[in-house]
Amino acid sequence: MQKPILEVNGLKKYFDIKGGVFGRKIGEVKAVDDVSFSVMSGEILGIVGESGCGKSTTGKSILRLIEPSEGEVKFEDQEITKLSDEEMRKLRRNMQIIFQDPYASLNPRHTVEKIISEPLLIHGMKNTKERKERVKELLEVVGLSGYHASRYPHQFSGGQRQRIGIARALANNPKLIICDEPVSALDVSVQSQILNLMEDLRDQFNLTYVFIAHDLSVVKHISDRVGVMYLGRMVELTDKDKLYDDPKHPYTRALLSAVPLPDPDVEKDRMILKGDVPSPSNPPSGCAFHTRCPLAMDVCKEVRPQFEEIEDNHFVACHLYGPAVQ
Amino acid sequence: MTEEILKIKDLHTHFFTDNGEIPAVDGVSLSIKKGEVVGIVGESGCGKSVTSLSIMQLIPSPPGKIVSGTIDFKGENLVHASNKRIKQIRGNEISMIFQEPMTSLDPLFTIGNQIREAIRIHQKVSKKEANQKSVEMLKLVGIPRAEEVMNDYPHQLSGGMRQRVMIAIAMACDPEILIADEPTTALDVTIQAQILDLMKKLNEEKETAVLLITHDLGVVAEICDRVVVMYAGQVVEEGTTREILKDPRHPYSQGLIRSLPKLHEKDQKLYSIPGTVPKPKMGMVGCRFRDRCRFVHERCYQENPELFSLENNRLSRCFLSDDAEGKVVKDAEANIGS
Amino acid sequence: GDGSATGGETDDEPTENGSETEDIDESDATEDDGEEQVLIFARGGDSESLDPGSTTDGESSRVTRQVLESLLEFDKESFEVKPALAHDWDVSEDGLTYTFYLEEGVTFHDGTDFNAEAVKVNFERWSDPEHEYAFTDDGYVYSMYGTMFGGFKGDEGHVIQEINVVSDHEIEFVLSRPLGFFLQNMAMTYFAITSPAALEEYGAAINENPVGTGPFKFVNWSKDDSLTLEKFEDYRVEGLPKLDRVVFEVIPDNAARLISLRSGEIDIMDGLNPDDAVGVESDDSLVLHTRAENNFGYVGFNVQKEPLDQLEVRQAINHAIDREAIAEALYAGYANPAKNPLPPSYMGYNDEVVEYEYDLDRAKELLAEAGYEDGLEIELWTMPVARPYMPDPETVAEIVQSNLADIGIEVKIVREEWAPYLEKTLQGEQQMFMLGWSGTNGDPDYFLSSLLHGSNVGSSNRTFYENDEVDELLDQAKVAIDQDERAEFYKQAQELIAEDSPMVTLVHSTPVLATTSSVVNYVPHPSTSESLAEVELQN
Amino acid sequence: MFAYTMRRLLMLIPVLIGMTLITFSIVHLIPGNPAQVILGETATATAIQDLEESMGLNKPYPVQYTIYITDLLQGDLGTSLRSKSPISSEIWPYIAATFELTIFAMLFAVFIGVNAGIISAWKQNSWFDFLAMLFALIGVSMPVFWLALMEQWIFAQQLDWFPSSGRQNNRDPMEPITYFYVLDSLIHLDFARTITNLKHLVLPSIALGTIPMAIIARMTRSSMLEVMKSDYIRTVRAKGSGQFLVIYKHALKNALIPVLTVIGLQTGVLLGGAILTETIFSWPGIGRYVYEAISYRDYPVIQSGILVIAFIFVMINLIVDLLYKYIDPRIKY
Amino acid sequence: MKVISPWRDSFRQLRKNRFALFGFGIIVFFILLGLLAPLLTSYSYDATDPVNRLQPPSAENWLGTDDIGRDIFTRIAYGARVSLQVGFFAVTGALIFGTILGIVAGYFGRWIDMIISRIFDILLAFPSILLAIAIVAILGPSLENALIAIAIINIPIFGRLVRSKVISLREEEFVMAAKAQGMKNGRLIFHHILPNSIAPIIVQATLGFGTAILEAAALGFLGLGAQPPTPEWGAMLASSRAFIQLAPWTLIVPGVSIMLVVLGFNLIGDGLRDALDPKMKN
Numbered sequence A: 001m002q003k004p005i006l007e008v009n010g011l012k013k014y015f016d017i018k019g020g021v022f023g024r025k026i027g028e029v030k031a032v033d034d035v036s037f038s039v040m041s042g043e044i045l046g047i048v049g050e051s052g053c054g055k056s057t058t059g060k061s062i063l064r065l066i067e068p069s070e071g072e073v074k075f076e077d078q079e080i081t082k083l084s085d086e087e088m089r090k091l092r093r094n095m096q097i098i099f100q101d102p103y104a105s106l107n108p109r110h111t112v113e114k115i116i117s118e119p120l121l122i123h124g125m126k127n128t129k130e131r132k133e134r135v136k137e138l139l140e141v142v143g144l145s146g147y148h149a150s151r152y153p154h155q156f157s158g159g160q161r162q163r164i165g166i167a168r169a170l171a172n173n174p175k176l177i178i179c180d181e182p183v184s185a186l187d188v189s190v191q192s193q194i195l196n197l198m199e200d201l202r203d204q205f206n207l208t209y210v211f212i213a214h215d216l217s218v219v220k221h222i223s224d225r226v227g228v229m230y231l232g233r234m235v236e237l238t239d240k241d242k243l244y245d246d247p248k249h250p251y252t253r254a255l256l257s258a259v260p261l262p263d264p265d266v267e268k269d270r271m272i273l274k275g276d277v278p279s280p281s282n283p284p285s286g287c288a289f290h291t292r293c294p295l296a297m298d299v300c301k302e303v304r305p306q307f308e309e310i311e312d313n314h315f316v317a318c319h320l321y322g323p324a325v326q
Numbered sequence B: 001m002t003e004e005i006l007k008i009k010d011l012h013t014h015f016f017t018d019n020g021e022i023p024a025v026d027g028v029s030l031s032i033k034k035g036e037v038v039g040i041v042g043e044s045g046c047g048k049s050v051t052s053l054s055i056m057q058l059i060p061s062p063p064g065k066i067v068s069g070t071i072d073f074k075g076e077n078l079v080h081a082s083n084k085r086i087k088q089i090r091g092n093e094i095s096m097i098f099q100e101p102m103t104s105l106d107p108l109f110t111i112g113n114q115i116r117e118a119i120r121i122h123q124k125v126s127k128k129e130a131n132q133k134s135v136e137m138l139k140l141v142g143i144p145r146a147e148e149v150m151n152d153y154p155h156q157l158s159g160g161m162r163q164r165v166m167i168a169i170a171m172a173c174d175p176e177i178l179i180a181d182e183p184t185t186a187l188d189v190t191i192q193a194q195i196l197d198l199m200k201k202l203n204e205e206k207e208t209a210v211l212l213i214t215h216d217l218g219v220v221a222e223i224c225d226r227v228v229v230m231y232a233g234q235v236v237e238e239g240t241t242r243e244i245l246k247d248p249r250h251p252y253s254q255g256l257i258r259s260l261p262k263l264h265e266k267d268q269k270l271y272s273i274p275g276t277v278p279k280p281k282m283g284m285v286g287c288r289f290r291d292r293c294r295f296v297h298e299r300c301y302q303e304n305p306e307l308f309s310l311e312n313n314r315l316s317r318c319f320l321s322d323d324a325e326g327k328v329v330k331d332a333e334a335n336i337g338s
Numbered sequence C: 001g002d003g004s005a006t007g008g009e010t011d012d013e014p015t016e017n018g019s020e021t022e023d024i025d026e027s028d029a030t031e032d033d034g035e036e037q038v039l040i041f042a043r044g045g046d047s048e049s050l051d052p053g054s055t056t057d058g059e060s061s062r063v064t065r066q067v068l069e070s071l072l073e074f075d076k077e078s079f080e081v082k083p084a085l086a087h088d089w090d091v092s093e094d095g096l097t098y099t100f101y102l103e104e105g106v107t108f109h110d111g112t113d114f115n116a117e118a119v120k121v122n123f124e125r126w127s128d129p130e131h132e133y134a135f136t137d138d139g140y141v142y143s144m145y146g147t148m149f150g151g152f153k154g155d156e157g158h159v160i161q162e163i164n165v166v167s168d169h170e171i172e173f174v175l176s177r178p179l180g181f182f183l184q185n186m187a188m189t190y191f192a193i194t195s196p197a198a199l200e201e202y203g204a205a206i207n208e209n210p211v212g213t214g215p216f217k218f219v220n221w222s223k224d225d226s227l228t229l230e231k232f233e234d235y236r237v238e239g240l241p242k243l244d245r246v247v248f249e250v251i252p253d254n255a256a257r258l259i260s261l262r263s264g265e266i267d268i269m270d271g272l273n274p275d276d277a278v279g280v281e282s283d284d285s286l287v288l289h290t291r292a293e294n295n296f297g298y299v300g301f302n303v304q305k306e307p308l309d310q311l312e313v314r315q316a317i318n319h320a321i322d323r324e325a326i327a328e329a330l331y332a333g334y335a336n337p338a339k340n341p342l343p344p345s346y347m348g349y350n351d352e353v354v355e356y357e358y359d360l361d362r363a364k365e366l367l368a369e370a371g372y373e374d375g376l377e378i379e380l381w382t383m384p385v386a387r388p389y390m391p392d393p394e395t396v397a398e399i400v401q402s403n404l405a406d407i408g409i410e411v412k413i414v415r416e417e418w419a420p421y422l423e424k425t426l427q428g429e430q431q432m433f434m435l436g437w438s439g440t441n442g443d444p445d446y447f448l449s450s451l452l453h454g455s456n457v458g459s460s461n462r463t464f465y466e467n468d469e470v471d472e473l474l475d476q477a478k479v480a481i482d483q484d485e486r487a488e489f490y491k492q493a494q495e496l497i498a499e500d501s502p503m504v505t506l507v508h509s510t511p512v513l514a515t516t517s518s519v520v521n522y523v524p525h526p527s528t529s530e531s532l533a534e535v536e537l538q539n
Numbered sequence D: 001m002f003a004y005t006m007r008r009l010l011m012l013i014p015v016l017i018g019m020t021l022i023t024f025s026i027v028h029l030i031p032g033n034p035a036q037v038i039l040g041e042t043a044t045a046t047a048i049q050d051l052e053e054s055m056g057l058n059k060p061y062p063v064q065y066t067i068y069i070t071d072l073l074q075g076d077l078g079t080s081l082r083s084k085s086p087i088s089s090e091i092w093p094y095i096a097a098t099f100e101l102t103i104f105a106m107l108f109a110v111f112i113g114v115n116a117g118i119i120s121a122w123k124q125n126s127w128f129d130f131l132a133m134l135f136a137l138i139g140v141s142m143p144v145f146w147l148a149l150m151e152q153w154i155f156a157q158q159l160d161w162f163p164s165s166g167r168q169n170n171r172d173p174m175e176p177i178t179y180f181y182v183l184d185s186l187i188h189l190d191f192a193r194t195i196t197n198l199k200h201l202v203l204p205s206i207a208l209g210t211i212p213m214a215i216i217a218r219m220t221r222s223s224m225l226e227v228m229k230s231d232y233i234r235t236v237r238a239k240g241s242g243q244f245l246v247i248y249k250h251a252l253k254n255a256l257i258p259v260l261t262v263i264g265l266q267t268g269v270l271l272g273g274a275i276l277t278e279t280i281f282s283w284p285g286i287g288r289y290v291y292e293a294i295s296y297r298d299y300p301v302i303q304s305g306i307l308v309i310a311f312i313f314v315m316i317n318l319i320v321d322l323l324y325k326y327i328d329p330r331i332k333y
Numbered sequence E: 001m002k003v004i005s006p007w008r009d010s011f012r013q014l015r016k017n018r019f020a021l022f023g024f025g026i027i028v029f030f031i032l033l034g035l036l037a038p039l040l041t042s043y044s045y046d047a048t049d050p051v052n053r054l055q056p057p058s059a060e061n062w063l064g065t066d067d068i069g070r071d072i073f074t075r076i077a078y079g080a081r082v083s084l085q086v087g088f089f090a091v092t093g094a095l096i097f098g099t100i101l102g103i104v105a106g107y108f109g110r111w112i113d114m115i116i117s118r119i120f121d122i123l124l125a126f127p128s129i130l131l132a133i134a135i136v137a138i139l140g141p142s143l144e145n146a147l148i149a150i151a152i153i154n155i156p157i158f159g160r161l162v163r164s165k166v167i168s169l170r171e172e173e174f175v176m177a178a179k180a181q182g183m184k185n186g187r188l189i190f191h192h193i194l195p196n197s198i199a200p201i202i203v204q205a206t207l208g209f210g211t212a213i214l215e216a217a218a219l220g221f222l223g224l225g226a227q228p229p230t231p232e233w234g235a236m237l238a239s240s241r242a243f244i245q246l247a248p249w250t251l252i253v254p255g256v257s258i259m260l261v262v263l264g265f266n267l268i269g270d271g272l273r274d275a276l277d278p279k280m281k282n
């Protein structure tokens, strides 16, 4: 088996909530609460979960765009949470990110040329002509043309902008790209274009992706392994086929059954969850899912289940598979 | 076969902006029968919302205006109805819910106030009666602790709850038609499942006709009887849900369905429609989809395709559906489709 | 008797006091002749304090003049001294002992009796910082006393050696040296007598609760707004005052004040723009009044600074300035060109002094003599505030500027705010500067010594002019008792001063004011504070 | 809510301390000696010295500051150098005068401004909208003092409709109780006087209220237009409600939130910034009190006056914030 | 497809705005008036002529004369220079310092933000005109010092604006993205944050031009601004104050001039706001 390119151990990110008479901290949002996983070189790890479950925070913490509260992040065996700003800055050419919103993630006042050549410049490509060449090359790689370079982002459609974002991420030949919902703002017909492009690029440049999305079909389509998050925690992580064919965690099951399928012939036995996702500032005790879980047991209210490998390469955090039940 | 309560004929709704006239809805025709669930699907900007707002006479004016066409609601043309009449119809006979449950409720008034308002606009009832009715409605849409929620403000509720409240408001006067503009797009899948379930239930119990607007074919498959596919301000295909999903005739519908990643199928390279949706503009000649179409031929540049009738009352706006060319379709598909 | 019956003893609150008497007045008024006589006097600024001894502010005197009285008072239109609380007085041969015979049967507004003891208490309060009513800790300083009587108790120059109460109504002042203008001083509003009982009662708040023997008593005061006085029924002069009530109102803006006068909202306005005088005169419903000249506006030279230390330069400038034009154009005729630093009506005014003609050729000649044929640059400091002697200093400065440009002197106008202006000119930072002087006790000493005596350098003498001969003359004039003798000394001094030319004597202005035509018997006094006791309103 | 109010009050402390420091420094950086000004050009050197000493002006600055702060903490605002009266007893009438004027000016501004804004938004692009917004633009472009002068000239002098200056008919002054003259006249049950006092308020209120009115009108209009585009207004329409309900119930309440900020800020500006208007209309307000204190170098009055104004200003902002909470339930504390 | 930069786009929008063009016209008129003053009039702005004082408008004196016989038209024309300069320098000063402080506070946050924001709070809690008066009292009355005072009271206005813009931009994805490239702070600020906060700054600066002129006029009216014989409009109003009844034109003319110039800037500012507001686009 390949070496992991990225290892995340016990990652936590708590945001302070301020209030009260002195504006002191009166609580915290546990956006990411003890998440661990690793990503192999060349693989695509998908992360799914409902809105607010901490997917983006996980992604940004890995790149230290948000400083994690606790835990370690190892990139190519180097522990990066302890790096100085300058060391981190240098390392960034190897780790990139693509954002969800193709409108907000490009500087509206820069030309495409400038947007894509900037990372080149800051990582040492001082020659203007060289940069121009590279920009053209990158544009073509993502399916745009050299003449697009002189335009501004507002002159492009959503899909095209996402391509520009990808070109920018590719500029310095990174090894790892965190994709934070890169296609969820796009229309179906464009979404498939981008998904295909990303797959091609992975093969072409031997990239590793952490692919964040809330659309299970999309994640399934693109990933090798998939992790499911709920309320800041990873509840299940395994190969995609295993996950979709044999989901272990009740939440995963509910999630899968809730996806409407564009096929009138598929008969589904629906498992409709009751209620809403609890607030991450006040997550339920024990297993965070126990308030909505149809299979909840007494132990679920009190003990937080361990995230354990219950089968080969299949991690689940659920008491159904823990020693308590077995 | 039951009667058609809403018939839209050749509707043209244009926006008159600084950058010229935009034909957002360009000759749309569709109809809904009593108790039926009709879906409108299509990509962003194809005119779904404008169509639905046109029915409600809620097009922001200026810059929008219904240029021509009729919207026939039980024999009455809404396009020319008086303001007073429109107010009577809105929320009472036809009501509407919107995509963003987060912003569709007035943040400064309690839930109770806003439902009550919907009732008292149309019914001469006391505040108390209206209150009772409101609580009933909240219970109907499955809100727990309905009495308490009456005194809550929108921000105290989750997105799913808010969408339920919106449905409660819309259903408060027992409308004959409920127009739902992407009611679940902003919600998580687990919540979406809840809402769709609720809408299906209401449709069955109250026999309310539903016009459901969405871009998610999955949602359509879930609850619609009939589907209208829109592209660039026009209807391009119409038929029953099963027909459209299983046997799409228009190249656009075909492409759309094939480009979806499938949850229960083995991986294969996704199909993708090349290019992007054209921006609507005046005086376009020819098929709007031609630049992205794999069956494009000369005629697509010269004529505007009409909605050709197919078997089972199906419609498709493609020359390939023209009888004369019917064969070509089959052949072409046989060639490329596999 | 009922006025005194309701007086102070029972009422602590002056406002309560006011309201009660107000009721009584109203009933009186209806019984008598129906209409209440209320006069509104509008002015530009408010009084600082209603304790006359501790302030030098003219707006304060204007009000306290009505409420409190001094032993003597000035004649209606001049500085001639007349009896007031003292009906008579004696001066000893050596000029060192003054005996005053006080009016009998006079009561303060609070009902207590006026007597020699009260006079003594007041004078001691002013002269002795340790006195129980001196309120030194509350920031009270009696600077006018210090100025007029040569300092305070224990100071070397302090003139009043002792005050002896001879009897209830006879009091004797013993001086350490003769003081030519002692009687003038005794008539000043600053040295008006406050009821000792009130001092006891109000303590440091006496500045908001004046209690005297004057024709009007204090009712209330809304600062920067209005100050109300009402008739004192037991006033010592029978039949006075005529008015039932006087209200002093603050209207900071000259133009707004005139608007109010025109619309009849007010009856008397102080500080009319000379330019508006014509309009007032032609208006039948208004009457124009002038105050006698009692001031002097000048452009001073700092005689210790180059190039103004050269006599020729000073004289050149003097010749270059067109006083006539300034007086005519800017004061609309309500000013006379000045040739002496003393108003013409004053004793000792020297009319023989030859004035500096407006003569550009002569000016240029002098300048050339001084070595400045190619011109020079001079700073002119301009006062930032309007004063009676210079209602529009800015404009005067601009005219001086263009006058001097004609002889090749480039004038740079320097503007400071009033506070730093006074301070910096005192320290001699200026070259040329504008200022003036207003009389208070009608004595020439107050003008000439203050402005030009060498001992006042660093104080009120901002030209830094020192001439031993002049100083000598002024000193002699100060102690002489014979007024003719004094006048002679002053005349000689003026001669010398004119020659040395330490300043451009610009103008003596006659401040103009206006009343509605229903105001009768109003006579403006040169000191700016006049009694309103005889004023009446007629329809 | 309570916690929030307390917190806001506590947050004021550093600001207030900062303010005392700044006012103290400003005051002592201003050149010029109060003793000199008080005594004027005819003062002798010794007189000035005596006065300085009695005013405590020759103590070192840190000592003076400490004295100032200790006094402040005991609620003692100091004693005016000029009038020798305690500021705390002297200042209230000025504050009341300014408050009264400010309240009427803001009533005028809010009433006209908000309604003009609503109608403009309602009838967007109509001639009313055009004219109202043109006037509003001219309103914000005018020097207030000039407007005041013109008003006085036209309405007081030429037309003689309103008194040109002062707060009341001084021929018959009233016994002040609260120093809010209109209120006082009501307490005295003297309604004729109320009318007179209101007449005195007309011109200064309009002069002072014009700029806020223009700002409020513009703000209301744009805020209304913004709100009218919102989803929840569309919802209300979809319910079948009439225009009036839409505008006056839903749109207005929502549009009011940014307008409220403007109202709060403008009220603060009027409180201290009305110096010129107060002078022109002889209105004995706090702005003039402080301004004159500056020219007289009356340090305690400058310090305490500015501090009081700033404090009131901050309190108004606090009230506005609390009002938000009242209008907008989303705001959490 | 032509390349249209966002700036060009805004400019085109602005050109279509008739009100903004009108405002622009007013400003150009006064700029020309100021620049060409020596050509337009044969009088000098400080030449007194007491004999011809307070003359009503006539063929010789188009707008009449003031109380010492100076030609008002001439003074208005030269005064345009003064007012426009005051506006320009005061706004530039406030803009530079405000922007620097705002960026520092917004970008670096924490205690620096804390301190700078508190200082802004304190400065804003003082009524601005009082603060200006106090500053002028310290520095001494002159046009330059009035200008400094106006600049100072406007610093927190710009500072806050920039700070809030920077804080919101800091959270924007494109800034995140730039940071993720490994960009240094300086570049991030000058290439990404500043250019995107410039639109509201420009709008505020334009409107600030107007307010600065008004503030200068108020100080001038109080005698704390420009000193005679400088023909500053506010000071002109002050010196004519007494003649409103005798010679109303001496007050009307400078007042209307101030109003027009400020109106001009407000019109342009409004136009710019519409043109630069991203919400109006698309």
Ligand SMILES: Nc1ncnc2c1ncn2[C@@H]1O[C@H](COP(=O)(O)OP(=O)(O)OP(=O)(O)O)[C@@H](O)[C@H]1O
Residues within 6 Å of the ligand: A015, A016, A029, A030, A031, A032, A049, A050, A051, A052, A053, A054, A055, A056, A057, A058, A214, A280
């Ligand atoms: N800067 C922040 N301060 C406070 N709370 C935050 C912050 N950023 C995120 N959160 C909270 O952390 C939780 C996780 O947020 P995150 O953005 O990671 O969710 P997500 O899974 O990416 O959701 P989505 O699908 O909506 O993007 C949410 O409850 C969010 O409110």
Ligand SMILES: Nc1ncnc2c1ncn2[C@@H]1O[C@H](COP(=O)(O)OP(=O)(O)OP(=O)(O)O)[C@@H](O)[C@H]1O
Residues within 6 Å of the ligand: B015, B017, B022, B024, B025, B042, B043, B044, B045, B046, B047, B048, B049, B050, B051, B060, B063, B064, B215, B280
């Ligand atoms: N207020 C408006 N002014 C100008 N053009 C408008 C306006 N509203 C809609 N349009 C145009 O009408 C067209 C159709 O818009 P519509 O909102 O109906 O799309 P939609 O199908 O509902 O898309 P989505 O899935 O994004 O909601 C769009 O191209 C849009 O540009």
Ligand SMILES: [Mg+2]
Residues within 6 Å of the ligand: A055, A056, A057, A180
């Ligand atoms: Mg996210």
Ligand SMILES: [Mg+2]
Residues within 6 Å of the ligand: B048, B049, B050, B181, B182
């Ligand atoms: Mg839509």
